[in-house]
Amino acid sequence: MYEVDVDRLDETMPEILAELLTGAGAVAIRGAFTAEEVAAAQKVIVDESDAVAERETHFHGGNEDTIHLQRRVWNLLNKGEVFEAMVQHPVVAKIASAFLGNKFILGSIAANRLLPGGPGQEPHIDYPYWDLYERDGFPTAINSSFPMNLQATIPLDPFNEVSGASAFLARSQGELIYPDTTDRDRFFAEAQRMSGDPGDCLLFNGMVWHCAMPNKSDHDRTAVLIEYLAKFVTPLEDQKSGVRQEVIDRGTPLLHQLMSLTYPYPKLFDEAEAKIEIGRDTKQ
Ligand SMILES: O=C(O)CCC(=O)C(=O)O
Ligand SMILES: [Fe+2]
Numbered sequence: 486m487y488e489v490d491v492d493r494l495d496e497t498m499p500e501i502l503a504e505l506l507t508g509a510g511a512v513a514i515r516g517a518f519t520a521e522e523v524a525a526a527q528k529v530i531v532d533e534s535d536a537v538a539e540r541e542t543h544f545h546g547g548n549e550d551t552i553h554l555q556r557r558v559w560n561l562l563n564k565g566e567v568f569e570a571m572v573q574h575p576v577v578a579k580i581a582s583a584f585l586g587n588k589f590i591l592g593s594i595a596a597n598r599l600l601p602g603g604p605g606q607e608p609h610i611d612y613p614y615w616d617l618y619e620r621d622g623f624p625t626a627i628n629s630s631f632p633m634n635l636q637a638t639i640p641l642d643p644f645n646e647v648s649g650a651s652a653f654l655a656r657s658q659g660e661l662i663y664p665d666t667t668d669r670d671r672f673f674a675e676a677q678r679m680s681g682d683p684g685d686c687l688l689f690n691g692m693v694w695h696c697a698m699p700n701k702s703d704h705d706r707t708a709v710l711i712e713y714l715a716k717f718v719t720p721l722e723d724q725k726s727g728v729r730q731e732v733i734d735r736g737t738p739l740l741h742q743l744m745s746l747t748y749p750y751p752k753l754f755d756e757a758e759a760k761i762e763i764g765r766d767t768k769q
Contacts, residue, residue: 486679486687487512491576498583505584506632509655510693511679514576517686518639525567527641530596530707533558543615544696548604554700555603558596560727561709562744568594569732571639572711573739577686581635581713591743592634592712593721596641599649599700599707608654608664608672611636611691612712612721617663629661633718634691637711642704644681649700651687651708652676658692668694716748 487504489512490497504512518526534556542557561568572591581589592612609615611634617623644650654676657664664672672694679687679695689695691712700706712721724744733744741747761767 511689
C-alpha cells in the first residue's frame with residue numbers, strides 16, 4: 486500500500502489523490518492514533534457490543550451461522566470523546582478535504598468487531614454505492630471519474646492475514662461496479678490485505694472492491710470504520726437525531742461541518758430571509 490508521508494503532505498497530495506482515484510485505491514497513514522486513543526476506543530466498543538443485542542449489519546448474507554461472532558457498534562460519535570477526535574484527525578481531514586471538497590461530511594462512524602471465528606463479508610463497494618447491484622436505482626452513466634466517498638479503517642487490533650485484515654482489489658474502482666458473484670474467485674485470488682497495527686489509518690476509495698475477511702486468530706479483530714462523503718450526499722447515519730446536544734455544544738467548527746449542521750439543505754425557502762444567497766456575484 487502507498488504510505489502517506491505526513492511530513493511532506495502538501496507536496497505529495499497530488500500523488501495521494503491520484504493513488505486513491507486512479508491508482509490502487511488505498512493509502513496508509515501509519516501511527517495516526519496513540520495507544521491511549523486505541524485503548525479508549527476499544528473499551529467503548531467491547532463494552533457496548535458485549536452489552537447490547539445484535540445490530541443491523543450488511544454484506545454478511547452468506548454467513549448466517551457465524552454472524553453472532555460479528556458485532557457492529559453504530560453511532561460512535563455519540564459514544565465517547567475519543568471518537569470526536571478520531572473523525573477530525575488533521576492529516577485525514579486534509580486528504581478528505583482535497584479528495585471530496587472542503588465541505589466534506591461524515592457519513593458514518595461505526596465499529597466492526599470480529600471475534601475469533603468471526604466471518605468475513607462478500608466483496609462489495611461502500612455507501613452511497615453499496616446497493617449498486619440494483620443498477621436501476623442509480624443514474625445512467627454513473628461512473629468513477631469523481632469521488633463521493635472516502636473510507637477510513639482504523640485497526641484497534643493487529644490487522645493481518647490471520648486476524649482477517651480487510652481485503653481489497655487494487656484498481657477495481659475504475660469501472661464502478663458492484664462485484665458480481667462470478668467475480669469472487671478473481672477477487673479472493675488477487676486481493677491484497679489492508680495490513681496494519683493498532684492506531685494506523687487505512688484510507689480507501691469506497692468504489693474499491695473490498696471486504697472484511699474471516700478472523701482465524703485467537704484474538705478479537707476490531708476496526709473503527711469512518712465514512713466521509715461529499716457535502717451533497719445524504720449521510721448514512723442520522724447524526725442530527727443520534728448525537729447528544731453536549732457533543733454538539735463542545736464541537737469544533739469542523740465537527741459541526743462533519744455533522745452537516747452547516748449545510749443548509751433541504752431548506753424551507755418560504756421561511757428564509759429574502760436575500761440573494763447563491764451566485765458568483767453574491768456579496769458574502
Ligand atoms: O471490517 C472490515 O474489515 C471492513 C468492513 C466493511 O467494509 C464494511 O462494513 O463496509
Ligand atoms: Fe465496506
